[in-house]
Amino acid sequence: MSTPPVAPSWPYCAHGADPATDPVGCPGIHVPGHTACLAHLSDAERGAYMAGLTPGAEVDHRGTTFTASLLTALLNALRDPSTGHARLGLAWFDSAIFEGDADFESVSFEDDARFMSAIFKSHAEFDSAIFKSHAGFMSATFEGAAKFMLATFGGFGRFRSAIFKSRAEFDLAIFKDTAGFESATFESRAEFISAVFEGAADFTSATFEDDVKFWSAAFEHEAGFESTVFQRGAGFKLATFKGDASFESATFVNAVQVGPLACAGLLVLSGAVFGGPVTLSFAARRLECRRTRWSSTAEIRLRYATVDFAHAVFEYPLTIAAEPDPFVFTGGRQLSEDLFANAPDPGVRMASLRGVDAAHLVLADLDLSGCLFAGTVHLDQLRLEGACTFDTAPPTVHWRRWPPVRFTARRVLAEEHHWRASQPGAARGWNVAVLGAGRAGPLQLAPVYRALRKAFEDGKHEPGAADFYYGEMEMRRHADDIPHSERGLLTAYWALSGYGLRASRSLAWLGAAMIATVVLLMAFGLAQDAPKQTATGTVPAGGGKITFDIDKGDPHNPTGDRFSGVRFEKALNVTLNSVVFRSSGQDLTTAGTYIEMTSRLTEPVLLGLAVLAIRNRIKR
Template sequence: MGEAWPVCGLEHCCGVRIPDFDHCLRHLEPGQRDEYFDGLSLGAEVDLRGTELSGELIEKLVDAVGSIDGRRAEFGRAEFAGARFPGPVAFEDVTFFDADFTNARFEGGARFDKAGFRDSTTFHRAWFGGPVSFRDCAFEEVGFTTATFSGDTAFDRAKFTSDVSFSRQTFGAVSFGETEFAGEAGFGSSRFTGRATFTGAKFAAAAMFDGAVFDDDARFDDAAFDGEATFDGVRFHAEARFQGAVFTAAERFGPVSAERLDFGRATFRRRITLFAASPSMDCFETRFEEGVTLRLVRQSMLGLERSVFGKASTVTGAASVTSVEGVDVADLVFTDVDLADCCFAGAHHLDKLRLEGDCTFGSYGNRQVLAEERAWRSRRDAPVGPRRIADLYRQLRKAQEDSKNEPGAADFYYGEMEMRRHSPATPWSERVILHLYWLVSGYGLRALRALATLAVLIAVVSTSIWLGGFKTTPAFGDTLVYVAQSTVSLETKLASLPKDLTPLGEVLRLVTRVFGPLLLGLTLLAVRNRVKR
């Protein structure tokens, strides 16, 4: 392979000279060509290096070799190194024993469907300018090092029984649908300029895509990765889809970048660390049987609906989680995650969800709120109503309290009380109490509101007592001090105040002695809820 060969006698033709003749196959006289074909038989060795071969010549060549097992032809050693195929050629249903297509140029397309490549076959540095099909082929030992596939390429249902490398190659649109790789499959540093399809492909050993670039969509739906699957540094410039894929041995995926990553219904048998940079990532019904560490290295919308986390798992990075509906979050930890648009309705064991670092929620007023509450406030007929939202807040509050994060639990408690106050299922008497609780102290969480209510109480009572609470009218300042002291149940020492109160004054004094300490207590409670550790 690669040594010089005796060339055609015509100037500028580099085709190998046919034995007993002075020219290559293309330039033989018709009678000489017939004589050459008549000399071929089953298992013939052919040497057509550097020859320009039309589709018609290939058809005659295949028919001349023939077969006895129902296949079109069976070649022995087949030398096509440096050959040029200017038009479409067909090697369908042909068997090659040791074939060399090094530096061959297929300019008009080629069909190798159902061909069998036994022993060693090489397509090193071959160039496929048109569509090429290797559907249903069987490769025992084949090499495609630095080959170029410019047109549509199909390897659907092909079988590679040993290691194969497509590394550092260029593909147009290519399909490996249901292809079986018994040995290692290397696609490292290759570029896929068209859609790349690996739907249903089976990788029995390592599948290596490190450094590959996909300019169009990549489809790995229902692919089976039984060995290591390495995707370090892969760039998907469009969508990368792994729906239903199974990763049996992989323990690391990425880092990869993509416009969209879809792992819907995929299964990871071992604990996986997944690094991704993608604006959108979908893990709908994804199964992480041994747990996962999801590291999202730039802003990403992450969907986790109905995902299964078999063991302790972590989602970390600048990700915005959109939903955990149907997820058992008992073993899940969110770290530095944006939960502003996350739908929690339908999640299981929310009371065991752990939030660490800077996990943020949406805002309403000056508090954190769930996406469900925001949706309900914008549209009162939203699917999730106040009663269910209150349950969500209650479970998240418990999770925060169990992790000793009382300040973090405060907003969840406020949200729970708000939803109870607005829920039609809450009895009217309870709603009245909740309205008053909210009005005077923000459910015991708004210290300034409780202080303001206390100030209003003191001012109103002071004015009322000054106007009619004493049998004689004292100075207003003295009355104000008297009411303030009554608020904390202290007896006044002011000699200038009248000793006797009117019935109205007695009632007002009783009001201040009851509600004053209550409002002070609510103020202290609000402060405690914000600073408790």
């Protein structure tokens, strides 16, 4: 059952009304001084009305049905002899129906142009038209091609809820104020090639059922594509955004490539859904991809950007890589990077991977110094390619207490920086967490370091794995949930050798142990003089066999000058043999024997830790 027509709010023509079938009839507004619309005036009345029009006059033909010839006659009456183009003042065409081609080419609208709910049943041509004030096409329907090439919109260009059933062309159009295409539907191809949006561009909830091309379009203010649906190609090649660009919750069903484009502000893809294989190429200050969903393989190639990828969902390989050179379009045309003239570093920084399943994630040539990893799943399967860099520990000496603390250089997670900076009496050089970074402590960071260590080991990057092993042990040593005995062992392991990774520390302890051994041996361990062997026995009467007992006297504790060159040489010989777990054969006092035993136990261990540390730093 069809909905009965609703009578318009203006005085209408009512031509052809039938109380039974069509109580409204023609909804066209009365021509001033008449009781019929322009389409239903007599020829004489219509001619008299048009003869009274002058260029720039106000016209009101709401609800009127126009044939191509009727529209041409109206525009001829408003044609400016000096330019040869029609010139209209305030123009009312709301709910008008254009049955033939609607040719408004090069027409100048001096005041508001209102085409709300108008229906264009054939081609609508507004090429080179000039809208000096607001242009309203809200809820308009374009059943044929809609052409606005080279059109200029001096005020608002409103196309909210408009329906373009055929091709829509806005190539080289200029929107000097807000361009509003909210909830518009483009059922065929839409082109905005080289269009200029000087005001905000609003395509919120628009639907592009066919390819859309914004090639080389310039967005000089904010651009909104929130909840927009791109059923096929989303062409933004060489497009530039001077302000923020938001594609939040947009849907890219079959887009193969998006970009390359440049955005000087924040580029938002949070909540966006990608239905097929896609390559994104962006040069942007900041890229936000929180909660994005990827249903197929994808590659994101970036320049200059800081990327927030928290809670993104993907089940297929996804690569995020820094592009070393400016993007080049087919034919050799290069994406302009004038928007980044004050940012000479084209490097890409990862801000967050929290909540991501990294099993299929590949990162290439990214700066991970500020990346938040706590909460990332399957981090041990993360693939790092190229020159992925992390933050480092501050090299400064901390004098808060004695002995002073110096942090040796190693790869450090941003979250360890945040945790250490939050501790009472924190050393200078640790970075404070920014607002919204959250707080992760040693208990949360230990498994993160462990997983990254495995990822580096699988990638045959042993020095990197060693740094993350050090970080894991540091977090375990500072965690509150481990027993004091285990924490004591870890502290000793750290102090002696830096968890088997600091050769200099092990060698320093080995040198100190050797010096202590030499001093103790010279003071207490070496006998005063080497005991001489003596032979005692008995000679039986009458001759015969002689029996001797050979023995050596007990070493005498040293007296006198114990620190002589000779004793130093002997003590050094004993110590060096102890390092390689050998006995020197020197005559030692009882105290010296225990000193040698202790030396033979501790010094080889320290030497082994030093060798292990060197191996871990140079192994590939």
